[in-house]
Amino acid sequence: MTEIVENVRNDIEKGQLIKGNEKVLVAFSGGPDSTALLHILRCLSEDMKFQLGACYINHKIRPRAVRKEISFCSDFCHHLNIPFFVAEADIPAFARESRLSLEQAGREFRYLILKRIADEDGYDKIALGHHRDDIVETILFRLFRGTGPQGLLGIKPSKDKIIRPLHNLSRAQIEKYLKKNKLPSMLDSTNRQSEYSRNYLRNKIIPLIEKKFGIGFRRALLTYAAIVSDEDRLLKGVAVQIISEISTTTPGGKIVVDLKPFGTYDRALRRRVIKLILETAAGKTGFGDFDDVERVLGVADGTLKAIHVGSGITVARDKGKMVIFGRKIALAKRELEVGKKTAVPEISSEVRSRLILPKKSRLKTQKKGQVVNLDFEKIILPLILRKIEPGDRFSPLGMTGTRKIGDFLTDRKAGKYIRDEIPVVADQKGIIWLVGYQIAERCKLDNKTRKVLEIEIRRTKHAGKNQV
Template identity: 35%
Template sequence: MKNDVFLKKFRQTIARYDLLEIPPAAGLGRGDKILVAVSGGPDSVALLYALLEIKDEFNLRLYVAHLNHKLRGRESDQDQKFVKNLASKLNLKFFSKSIDVKKEARKKKLSLEEAARLVRYRYLENLADRIKAQKIAMGHHADDQAETFLMRLLRGAGGSGLSGIPPKRGKIVRPLIEIKKEEIEKFLKQKGLSYRTDSSNLLPNYFRNKIRLLLLPQIKKNFNPKIVDVLNRASNIISLQQQYVEKNCEEILRLVCKSKRKNKIVLDLKRFIHYDISLKREMIRLCVKELVGDRFASLTTSSTELSFDSIERTLSLIQKEKSGRKVKLIGNTWAEVSGENLAIYSRKEKQYNYPISFPGKKNLRSLGMNIKSKIVSRPSLPQKIKSKGEEVAFLDWEKLKGQFRLRSRRPKDKFKPLGMQGTKSIADFLIDMKVPRYERDEVMLLTTKGKIAWILGHRIGDEFKVTDKTKKVLRIELIQKQK
């Protein structure tokens, strides 16, 4: 058949990158549940029909998802209607959602391209989780790979960026990634399949469009007609090299890492500085990748990607020993030098304010800690309690009347620290205690009747201390959890 070449390459890509689960035999066992992202354009329509061709062979369960970005008015609505009718015609379950991307872009201060990409990935990942799909199939192809390579090259990307669009990452699979645009269009024409054309793709007003419409045609015409193949090969070579570097760097990182929490990784600078600069860069990148998680794959556009410059600024802080200074790496993720430590952390934007009761054990998963507490009699404790409230706090139970709350610190918070005269702002207290800047925003407070009884892990309030007159003592133990 005429379509054999296209489907042969499609199957080869699936096998080469292990994109789909292969049942033990045709008709036996359940294959993957796949959420197919269908915009209505030629690439996603070809992807859907190609998956239908191998559906029985792999025992696939296919579902269609469409996101209406609301960027082209009536045209966007017609795209959505087209995909809905296509899914109905093929007897496939259809999911769709409309999101005002312009509004999202303004809200998050992103370009339209960036906002559209982020909401699309978020929608697909959330939907896949909801319907328990093992895979999300997307229609990126070889020409997309070539465009991405050039875009990142022109922006000064390193090995990670030039590795390009991965065939597989997490739940996302891209079975068309080694198939060229002209081959996709030929497949659609031979099968007599209709599709939608996105008019915005025909205008050279976005960076990617300029690459596609202006730069690549000139390179094909004047330098190399096989430039798409060449750039794909280069991207693949760099990707394999990058995988090797990452694997080795992960082993080194385990030696350099001092501590790891949900939103923070602390590296030992004494060890870190002895490695080659290329490995230092890669260690920083891997730390960011771990903190950002699944979002790292989609943060690949100009204003949100982890830039070479931000990593270089971090290395400059280390070289100049600028303790207490920080560099923004990506999104809300920062690097900060503090003494002999390099902390890479994501600043928490959420302000916590929980009601909490005592005694008992509390698992505060979102804060990465446990709290164990019990009430003990004063005579059962030593005459002089040495703890000031670091990992264990001893508080006069009778003075703790009222509702307890566990909350984030606020700019104007003040308290009277144990053993000190007068009140002090929490911020000044933490600075005096030489708490690194990257840890100050994470500090949690235990309050009662609006008064600060304990800065967790640091100091109790003087008015709640245990005295000779104390009868009952609330003993609270803080257990920090590693990620």
Template identity: 30%
Template sequence: MIDAVKAYIAAQRLIEPGDKVIAAVSGGPDSMALLHILRDLSQESGFNIVAAHINHKLRPQAEQEQQFVEESCRYLQIACYSKTIDVRELARQNKTSLEDAGRQARYAFFNELLQQLQADAIATAHHQDDQAETVLLHLLRGTGIQGLRGIMPRNRDLIRPLLQQSKQNLLAYLQENQISFCLDQSNQDQTFLRNRIRHQLIPLLQNDYNPQITENLSRLAEIVRAENEFLQQIMLNYWTQLVCSQDEQGLEMDLEGFKALPLAARRRLTIMALSAVGGPAGWEARDVEKVLDLLPKPGSAKILQLKKGIMINKSYDRIIFTSNWQKADVFNIEVTIPGEVVLPDGSRYRFMLTDCNHINTDAGDVYLDYDKLSLPLVLRSRHQGDVIQPVGFAGHKKLKKYFNEQRIPFRERDRVAVLASQSGEIYALPGLCVCSPAAVDQQSQHILLIKRAADENNGYNLKSR
């Protein structure tokens, strides 16, 4: 057993000499086997080990289990760090299951210790049977190739040194070395899907279909993991080509380039985008299909809302994935001439009077015939039913149609400034167009000049027309 785990650690490069490793120890058979195996290997391979235990306060035995782990560590001369968290209350506050709340609490504590102790890795006791359960769990939920990888030997700071060992092997090791452990009766609670897979589905598959099902599922995970790594390198090239922008709140991807890819590549890129914006956990095949189903639909106003608060919008030539879709503030500001207007997004417009001799259309400024305007003016958001008559267009058209023609992204439309009279006649969309009722002509004498400040920050930079 020790030699097999040592070889696996070396093959997967999980621990190097001089590393400090935190062993996650619940007191159950798996984690006690991990603790003893790592203790023996640490002396032989030259790395350091400490233990971490979390008391979830979910069962009467929790205090006894914490005491058992601490005493075991004292006997082995291993430093032990324990923490008590009311997981039931945490689940209530976060509106999540006890299982999820417990997992979040554990890994938050482990990562806190990782930073505090300047450790190199957190070792958990996941084994071959856990791997088989995870592959089946992902299959039942509807997964792609990445889900069939199951539990990874290494996931950033998390390592699983026992992943190739069966539960039977671990129990035999404990018995052979007379190592005590605790039994968590909640592992028998078949209200949890994973426990039903463990106690019902896998025994059924072993007895009626294949006695080696656990080993075969574990081997499948290894094969898929290697092939996935190869495919991921290809996908990273596509990602570099197609992602136009990315920040902490979301990303935008080139739509036409995305649509030209094979279906398999589109699916994998979608998972990559969802993971980049909303974290890798919890995404399912149906989430990917919902995104792909959105893309052929006409228009740019459709917004798909998925779990974790992630929203997706197909906006002309872009696919937008975001975790922070904020509707723009509505504004309606009376204009003082001369004067300046600052919009909610920080855009600044200055208004002043000039004459025909000072018109410079190359500067991107807006010029209107002041004598044609009905004062006072307002700079406002769009209104339902707005119509405009852009210069050069014979009739009127709805503002919505104009936005469609100009391919203004849906989420930007409420940020476009509309210069109008108080009665609703639109004179200009500064930065986009001037309307015929206010256009400068040969008879114009007094000119209203609108200059947009150079430090604009609303992300929309179109020259006037």
């Protein structure tokens, strides 16, 4: 076993990139990196007891070259006794539809198709041929485009199903391995075309840096990235703890931040907290650039009232809170059948109604309750659960007249950005329960009550303190 193969084996074992009896799908273009990767993994597969498959992705950008590459890859895999797949996609069309560059569209589709094949054919891991020089290029690329500490982490050795067993090898080591083992490979002509951003870095910028500062600049950059990585992990842990203490998630998925404790933290930590919250709200790692975070800080300190930050995310300030949310909740109208449960997925809840004996009911005033008891004989069925409508009025418990629900909620300091999550229950005469707040006076229990209707709303998914 050569030194390079042994080094890769050590990295695989140290990072637990591949475990025994796993199936590994290799992204195989026939280029030097993926050829070396496939050959090295084949050398290790029997001893480490894992299985291999290889997939070539035809981007339909270079039709003439593709035929030669597929033939080469097929023959190479046949020689190594490795199953071989070809996946095709019209990347130029995908780029136009997605409004992405060819480079970005190809990268995104590559991950999508590899994950799909892995899922369909039972592969546990997807191996990519990224190496140390790719990590350097990625760090420089992100620096030039604009990035925070996360962007300096480069390419991780593993993430979910994706693994990069060659991450500690240089391009020179890979070329040396191919030459020593007399392994042919295909050269993608587009790699020499410097109009692509990454190619421009590789072909133009990095040679200039290397000429001026020497080959040691790569190690210096990777060392700096490692330091930033450790510090980023520490600060992220602090930010996650802060989020769990100062924010909650509503049943409808809105994130609500208490601005009083939030304002006591250093600005650097506040940026971290906001960045993590934006990523959570959008469901995208890396979502929210520096300008977005600064604008959110403007909402927090009161210089801005409400902003949009892309991906349908709104950030607004209201009553000492900052609310981060996507689209408004559209509560559907649904009938509540007595004795049955009714799902309300829009707010991750279910409503249950049942008849109970008067002696088991609650005769005292019920405020802020998730369970209420009503006089069944004062209700005219059917019961309807719906959203609050403009102009809705009801008679709160203890009042003889009616009040607008909007005014009632304002008096109780209910934030305007969460009111779309507050349902009402109505019978044929009107609202009998403003859910979570108050029942109607006309349906209250008294000494003449013979039948009691109990209505309860329960959360079916966690809502409360945030755990990012």
